Amino acid sequence: MAQTIKADQVDNVTLSAKATQDGIAQINTAKDKASEQNGTAAKYTKDFCDKYALNKQAVTAVARLKKKDPAEQSHYLRTFIQTAGHIGLFNGPRDQFDDDVIEMMRRVVKGADEQAARKEDRLSGPASVPPKAETTKTTLTSVN
Structure with missing residues (x-):
């Protein structure tokens, strides 16, 4: 240089x-x-x-x-989702595919949870599978 x-x-x-x-x-x-x-x-x-x-x-x-590195990716995504939620962007109409954004996000989270569980299973080796925990439904609301 x-x-x-x-x-x-x-x-x-x-x-x-x-x-x-x-x-x-x-x-x-x-x-x-x-x-x-x-x-x-x-x-x-x-x-x-x-x-x-x-x-x-x-x-x-x-x-x-x-x-970007994983920490920057997470920070960007968290900030994007949080600020979009705060201004009500997830409360809008469905998109051109009549697909609810919240439902799409649930599918993404479910896939990430399943991937994390598979990774944990590989790391823990052959062990007994614990009973499934109860799930709680969370509703995302906008705070204006």
Whole structure:
């Protein structure tokens, strides 16, 4: 990485036209490659979202979130769900598939619980299965 030049050192630096042209060419080449890659990613995103009728902004947000570490992922999701609940976004109408968001969230939580149970079973080895605990229904309400 290039060093930052201090103001009192500027007289000692010679920037030639050739160095400038080369530098700009490298920058533009990198930008062109990045632009091409961004175009490819945008096409994949569009195709995926069109195929499954998904919201492109939501899928892009999830793709970005996937690159973060697990603690940041959890913090983002917790904050998103909490703030969305506080302003009543889960109390709205059903979506285009007539699918209730709360029911979808229940399926996600159930799947996560089942995955955690399978992981625990693998870690604990062959042991007797404890009786199933009672379940409690929780209703999410918005606090305005």
